[in-house]
Structure formats: C-alpha cells, structure tokens
Amino acid sequence: MSTADHPDIASLLKGQLPVGSRVSVRGWVRTRRDSKAGLSFIHVHDGSCFDPIQVVAPAQLPNYESEIKRLTSGCAVIASGVLVQSQGQGQSVEVQADAVEECVGVPTVESAERV
Numbered sequence: 001m002s003t004a005d006h007p008d009i010a011s012l013l014k015g016q017l018p019v020g021s022r023v024s025v026r027g028w029v030r031t032r033r034d035s036k037a038g039l040s041f042i043h044v045h046d047g048s049c050f051d052p053i054q055v056v057a058p059a060q061l062p063n064y065e066s067e068i069k070r071l072t073s074g075c076a077v078i079a080s081g082v083l084v085q086s087q088g089q090g091q092s093v094e095v096q097a098d099a100v101e102e103c104v105g106v107p108t109v110e111s112a113e114r115v
Contacts, residue, residue, distance in 0.1 A: 006024050006025075007025075008046055008048035008049075009025060009027065009044070009046045009048050009051070009052065009053045010048035012025070012053055013049065013091070013092065013093065015092070015093075017083060018083075019084060019085055019093060020082065020084075021082070022082060022083075023080070023081065023082070023095060024078060024080045025044055025046070025053060025078070025079045025080075026046060026076075026077070026078050027045050027047070027052075027077065028044065028045060028074055028075065028076055028077070029043070029073055029074065029077055030044065030052045030073060031052075032068075032071050032072070032073075034069060038058065038060075039057065039058055039059065040056075040064070040068050040069060040071075041054055041055075041056060042055040042057060042068075042071060042079070042100065043055075044079060051091070053091065053094065053095060054086065054088070054094040055077075055079040055095045055097050055100065056094055056096050057097045057100050058097070061097070061098070061099065061100060063100070063101070067101070067102050068100050071100075071102060075102055076102065076103040077100060077102055077103060078099075078101050078103060079095055079099070079100045079101075080097065080099045081096045081097040081098045082096050083095060084096050
C-alpha cells in the first residue's frame, strides 16, 4: 500500500513520483551484488508488483561494511535516498541511497512463507 511518505515500488516504477524526489523504500532484499567501484546494488521488492527496484548503496555509508555487505536474500530493509534515472538496463529509475538499514526482528520472506 502506497502512502505519501512511503510509496510502494509499483508506484515508483510507474513514474508516479518525479525523478529527484526523496523516497523511502520498505521491502525485502531479492538480490545484492557488490561492485569493485565501491557500490552495492540491492534489488528490493515489496509485493506491490513483480519487479524490484534497484537501490544503489555507496561504500561511504557508515554501515556499509557492517550491515549492507552482509544483506542476504529475504532480509527486510528500509532504504532512503533520491529517485534518479537509472544508468543501467532493465529499469527506468533507481534509488541512490543515503541510508540503508536492516529491519532486525522483522520476519524474512522465507520465515513468512512458512507461517
């Protein structure tokens, strides 16, 4: 469900918020890959659509080594930053993160599926 403060991923991918908007994405990590350039690319989904949104997390974030590089598929996260035109293929927009936090205590996708 999308709200003014926390748009869902489907709304972002449909272009319902303009590029340059500050956004906070809440969801689960589908994949994470690290770049030699000092970035992590985190695909986050929230169930509002099939496609995830890419969150680009720079190594300069204070929790980069301790948390971001340890995120695995299914971890619940909140990523905040600026919505920008994607430089890569496969998506029109992405989030340039200035904060990514793991939501400890929130069930992972795998544990939620078992219930």
